[in-house]
Amino acid sequence: MKKKYVLIGTGGRAEFYYGAIVSDFQETCELVAFSDINQIRLDYANKLLQDKYGVAAINTYTADRFDEMIETEKPDIVIVTSVDRTHHRYIIRAMELGCDVITEKPMTIDAEKTQAIIDAIERTGQSVRVTFNYRYAPHNTKIRELIRDGVIGQVNSVHFEWALDTQHGGADYFRRWHRDKRNSGGLLVHKSTHHFDLVNFWLDTEPDVVYATGGLRFYGRENAEERGGVTDFYERAYGSDYAKEDPFAIDLEANDHLKSLYLDAEKEDGYHRDQSVFSDGISIEDTLGVNVTYKNKAILTYSLNAYLPWEGFQIAFNGTKGRIEVQVREQSYINSGGEKSDEGKLDEKTIRVLPMFGEPYEVEVEAKEGGHGGGDPDLLNDLFGVPAEDEFKRAASHIDGAVSILTGIAGNKSLATGQAVKVDELVDLKRK
Template identity: 75%
Template sequence: MVKRYVLVGTGGRAEYFYGAVVRDFRETSELVAFCDINQTRMNYANRLLEEKYDHPQIETYLAKDFEQMIANEKPDTVIVTSVDRTHHTYIIKALELGCDVITEKPMTTDAEKCQAIIDAVKKTGREVRVSFNYRYAPHNTKIRELIKDGVIGEVFSVNFEWALNTQHGADYFRRWHRDKRNSGGLLVHKSTHHFDLVNFWLGTTPETVYALGGLRFYGRENAESRGVTNFYQRAHGSEVAKNDPFAINLEENKHLKAMYLDAEKEDGYQRDQSVFGDGINIEDTLGVMVHYKNKAILNYSLNAYLPWEGYIVSFNGSKGRIEVHVREQSYINSGGNKEDEGRLEEKSITVMPMFSESYEVEIEEGEGGHGGGDPILLQDLFGTPLEDEFNRAASHVDGAMSILTGIAGNISLNTGQPVKVDGLVKF
């Protein structure tokens, strides 16, 4: 049976999904329409379909005509890759109109919208899948296997440091993510990956969250405190930006130019804002402590301005310790190098038993982005799913439990108090 798909939001993350459908899954999947607030951007997506994937152009609908698109195209599934703050709108409408949903992470940005999605799933009986590709990476699956097999016994604590470098990390401060109303900040938009991994690795869910952090490096006030005086609001047309290593030149990248610069006339969105400009209200330095229902604790940190990209995580258990070091390829969203997203440069998993010698764990080499996780996830979404002993397919419940850690963290940042996750939504 061939399933029909429509896609909402043709920005930076869209091609990851629609490219896979038309390139690798034509026998099981059919892409029938794009939907967006911006016609220029949809036209560019159609050009890519034709020129890059040898696929006929498809119907386009402006966002205001979403319901008409569903009525006309009769999709089985709606793929949601729009701005984070709008995810819930399209997810809920799609469910109510009889469609299943595949949504980009994060599923949504706050507890109220999360509750609305939970209620819609319950009311309609339809399915929401959240695309957590990091679960599928062979090294992350191996960590789950080691813990599940009891190699270090019961896990009592986890230390998890995620580093975003000055290429990838800075990009969140150039784009719409810099406004917390759009993204929920990095604790929701980015850390949803990481909190989901901990839930997945430990087979548990968060109970209490306490967070600290702020905007320490990016933003005009921080630049001024470091003696920076040559400011600009966006790179395009700015002489000052030419000497700024944090600036991005849309004119130099034909993909970015077509997707964003040429589309500005319709919605006014500027993809190349200064990371040291005004209007940034998300954090770049974050620390979170989480207490889980299985009594494990997590000490987590995220910094978005470091000289390397990747993560270090250690698990401390009743029979020993696991240490994981992963260095990733740096990446700029929708910069035309999506095959390099999350590509591994170095990785190691070391098991340290309590009373015997430490040893390195052999890790299967995965092809493709996110450490080899992307092709496996896409097969699971659009092909014929294989039996999976690790249950990596993520539902709306998994999507909720990952973002609720970040949402609770945001509340804690504002109140200075620990936050109980169970009080945020009802399943």
């Protein structure tokens, strides 16, 4: 029997899910309704269904009619892709109304909201899945396999450097709603949840103590004069002559999808997708360092910088029998609907094993079609199709979702207090 789905939050990330349901998983799934705070965006999502996917429009409900949507459409599962600070609201209410939930990462943004979700799961008996597509990327699965199989023995320390560039993950977070920490929890929660989840997944452990440092060092009005070439201040790119000379600006009119999704819809909710990365109102950090001690005694040194020439990560695992070195450089694109560009493309993935006694060698990873190195199709099949047996157990539960964000939440608390934070003191996960 087909499962019925509704989706709340039809912004840039939503099409990843609803597009898959109506194209590749019609035999197992039925998409029955959209919800959003913005009716123009709802109408555009329906237009994409019709024009791009060739399927009929579905019912739409403004977000204040969420309960009505559930009661009318009677879905089995609610997909939550709204602004991060609202995830908990829809996750909890969906479960209270008898639905299971699939939520975009991060599950939520702070300890209080995490606890509320955990309590609701306990109270309702419903389930929550968190979509960690990085787990499914073939090179990340291969790292898990190498560590699981003891290729470098017991891993005692990890050095993990994540680079965000000035086009996609870096500058774009500072143009969008993510720039306000009240919306996103900052990059330690919104972005780094991927990375902290990977470490938990790779090492098969959980964080114990977290210490973080960092700040806003590149973006923001206070840093604009130091950047060079940005001498004139503007709030947003649309309608600004100054923005035409700013390499950090995004032109919404130049991309039909972004124009329809955001520029045409802003008259309804006032959201500006193209804010200047050097304007006021940025409360998230762009330069971060984190130290984590794990329950298996391994340690992590982690850094994230959001203004670098390339995007991806470098990581080293140091074990009792050797070392694994990984470099992944990803192709850049404008998030939430932009087109990928071949200009300056850096798309390389290398895994190198250095045995303590033996010759170093590179590990081959099978290339696959699809986003995130071929991981996205596997994730989508796990969510909407008939899941295959998975020896690596990549499907992420609410516990995985909570543990990943708790590293970032602890990091935010450490940034605020200057003290190390014990993760178990933040939330009661109510493990059975």
